[in-house]
Amino acid sequence: MLIIDKYAYSNRIVNWSSNIKALLWLVGIVLSFQPLLWIKPLVIIIVAIITMYLTKVSLHRYLKWFYAIIPFLLLSIIGIVFTVDSSAREMTFSVNMFSFYVGISRKMLPVAGKVALQSLSAIVCTYWFALTTPFTQIISFLKRIHLPNIMIELTMLMYRFIFIFIEAFEKIYQAQKLRFGYDSFSLMINSSGILAKMLFEQVIINYQMMVNALDAKLYDGNFYVS
Numbered sequence: 154m155l156i157i158d159k160y161a162y163s164n165r166i167v168n169w170s171s172n173i174k175a176l177l178w179l180v181g182i183v184l185s186f187q188p189l190l191w192i193k194p195l196v197i198i199i200v201a202i203i204t205m206y207l208t209k210v211s212l213h214r215y216l217k218w219f220y221a222i223i224p225f226l227l228l229s230i231i232g233i234v235f236t237v238d239s240s241a242r243e244m245t246f247s248v249n250m251f252s253f254y255v256g257i258s259r260k261m262l263p264v265a266g267k268v269a270l271q272s273l274s275a276i277v278c279t280y281w282f283a284l285t286t287p288f289t290q291i292i293s294f295l296k297r298i299h300l301p302n303i304m305i306e307l308t309m310l311m312y313r314f315i316f317i318f319i320e321a322f323e324k325i326y327q328a329q330k331l332r333f334g335y336d337s338f339s340l341m342i343n344s345s346g347i348l349a350k351m352l353f354e355q356v357i358i359n360y361q362m363m364v365n366a367l368d369a370k371l372y373d374g375n376f377y378v379s
Contacts, residue, residue: 157218157316160208161287171290172297174282181278185271193270197277204281218280221322226272233265234258288312314359321355322348 161167166174184196205215236258241247247256282291291312295305325348329335334344 160284164208164285166207166285171294174286175294178282185274193274196274200277200281208284221319230265234261317359325351
């Protein structure tokens, strides 16, 4: 059983209707993407506190679930703020490379901040839903709203692989940390490269294990969700 499943099946509101929890999650997502920026930090803080209270998860454990997500969020932000231009007038910071300037766009910084807040608040709300709702309830809800079977199957696979990925990240990172793999900048760069390589290998291994399990169950190309 995944760690997140243990919380989903033992939290304070495990017996609540999945319809209610899905509606609350939808409200959180709407608040995350509404135009008022000051609401987003409130959503992050309030939903995170409620999640930790309902699931009895520690702050340290809760924050660890963001370790595997933050790098992807940072890469998205970097892609937004970095630009190439013939002039440095619109850049906060720039480096001259031949006849062009590479740097941080002054106009795109507010956009990047908005995207970061929206993404974090949506992730926090999604974690609340995943940590308080057993996966069987999620699947039942998706069937009740008549979502196509292909989308339900994709949801099942994505759910499993996302949290398998996060758990693999935690285990590898902790093993490296215990061996002082992040004590200096050069060690951190080396350990990060090894971490990325091992995560890729772990995804391939998990995929092969899933294929073997499906073959053993005479998989015919369809997931039959009851």
